[in-house]
Structure formats: structure tokens, C-alpha cells
Amino acid sequence: MLSRTAMNHYWLARYVERTDYVARLLDSAARMTALASTGVAAGNEWESLLVAAGCKEAFDAVYDKVTSERVIEFMTLDPNNPSSIASAMDQARANARVERAVLNTDTWAAVNDTWLARDVVENARSGPDGLREIVDWVKSRANAFRGAWEGTMLRRDSYQFIRLGLAIERADNTARLLDVKYHVLMPKHDPIGGGLDHAHWDSILRAATALRAYQHIYREAVKPRQVIDLLALNPEMPRSIRAAYDEIAGGLSALSTFYGGRTGEAQRLAGSTHARLKYATVEEIFDFGLHEFLEDMVARTDRIGAAIQGQYMS
Secondary structure, eight states: OOHHHHHHHHHHHHHHHHHHHHHHHHHHHHHHHHHHTTTSSOSOHHHHHHHHTTOHHHHHHHOSSOOHHHHHHHHHTOTTOTTSHHHHHHHHHHHHHHTTTTSOHHHHHHHHHHHHTTHHHHHHTTSTTHHHHHHHHHHHHHHHHHHHHHHHSOSSHHHHHHHHHHHHHHHHHHHHHHHHHHHTTSOTTSOTTSHHHHHHHHHHHHHTTOHHHHHHHHOSSOOHHHHHIIIIIOTTSTTSHHHHHHHHHHHHHHHHHHTTTOOOHHHHHHHHHHHHHHHOOHHHHHHHOHHHHHHHHHHHHHHHHHHHHHHHOO
16 A cells, blocks of 8 residues: 555545534533533533643633633634534545545545535524534544444555544543543542542543443442542553553554554564553553543654554655
């Protein structure tokens, strides 16, 4: 496969996954806003969303104050924000269009139909339930892409590059969600285990569509250690960092087989991180420092992404 083709597949997947992540962040911020109106939660949830998305500096360059209306506009429709839902959809479709002859019909249609119907995002924002409609629609379209890709594409190198793109983006996103939504939202004076603490962890689980899974596994009230166990270390939870690294390690192993057994820096870095997650315990994470652990996961994932591009796409 040409390096340019590999890059297009990889970034197609990353941009699709990014739309889903931004929609989930918006949903989580809206939930926390609703709690704030009852006096349960603090009021900096929209700022934390910008930090979680890596967009705070870009937002501050345009606006002098953080408001829900400005953040929603910036993160859904702003063409100058590369992480907005609209921009990510445009980039996903541009990458898919270049590879139209390689992608099968269902996978291409999932991307193109989303792009053609993207006016849903603009039309919904003015309605009373606008944000909810946007979130539900974006999540359903991301699921449509993943279903088409997983269910119809041949397990060749093109499949593996999409697999890697989805997994790299998801590992990064879940680590950022766990880190920023807790450490930015959580006021220093609020006690661990208090009402606000519980509300924040509940919000994280809902953003990851993991609340029911949590209830099924732990069968008790939401607690920080169990949330980290589920979303960082549990291989059965599709949005956990561990599950993402199962996919990263598997995708890189498959590419090695396709390309004559050759391995490189990407396999080395992914293998060491995968082993760390496989054998880590929640107690070790909290002893090391939750914030430090999650920052390390973001940095490792970024290095692996760069290694994948250097190894296969240059």
C-alpha cells in the first residue's frame, strides 16, 4: 500500500472517532450544567470541555469569555476549529473521497451520507432540544461508520490502518476525558466521595456510555477506583484505554505480518504500553498518581501515533 493511502485510511478513522468524542464531551458538559442549576455541580464544565478537546488556546484567541453558546458553536460548526464536529466531518470525507476506489461501498456510503446530511448539526442548534439532537445524530453516524468498516472490509492492510486510527484516537480521548473532566472540574475544597465527586464520575461514565456496564460489573455506587478500573484497565470495556491498546497492538502485529514480518518503533512503543496496561492494577495507578498516569498515557499515545506515521506514512 502507498504511504499516502495508508495515511488517508488512518486519518479518516481518526476524524470519525473525533466527531464522536466531541459529541460525548458536549453531552457531558450539558449534563454537568444541569447539575449546576440544582446546586450540585460547579460551573466550569464548558471550560473543562475546551481543555479536554485541546481547544482552549484556540477558543481564547477568538473569544474573551467562556459561555455555553460560544463553546457549542465553536465545537460544532466553527470551520476554523479543526476539532469541531463540522471540520472533522469535512476532513473525514476528504480522506475517504481520495480512497473511494479502495473503500468498499458500505464504508464509503457511511462517510459520504454523514457529510451530505451534516446540515442536521446546523439546523438542530436553534431548537429547544438542539444539542441532544446533535449528540445523538453524531454518535449514530460514527456507529454507522464503525459498523460498515468492521462488518464489510477485507482484513487487509487498509482495514488495519483504519483499525489503528480508531484505536489511537480512542486511547487518547479516553485518557483526556478521565484526566480533564475530573482534575479540571473537581474543586479543591470538595471532599472525595462527596456529592460533587460522585456527580463528576457519573458524568464521565455517561460520556463513555459506560454507566450500565459499571452497574453490571460492580453493583454498587459509583466510586473513583472502580471507574478507573473500568475505563483504563478493563479489556471488556470497548472505550477503555486497555481495549484501545489491544486494538493498537493487534493492528501493528497484523501490519508486521503483511509487510514481511518487519517491526519498528511503533511496535516497540505499543508493546511496552500494552504490557503496562495489561499488568497494571488500580492501586498502582493511584499510588503513581492518577493525573500523572493519564498524562503519561496521552504522551505515549502521541508518540505511538507519530511512530506509526513515520514508519508507514512517510
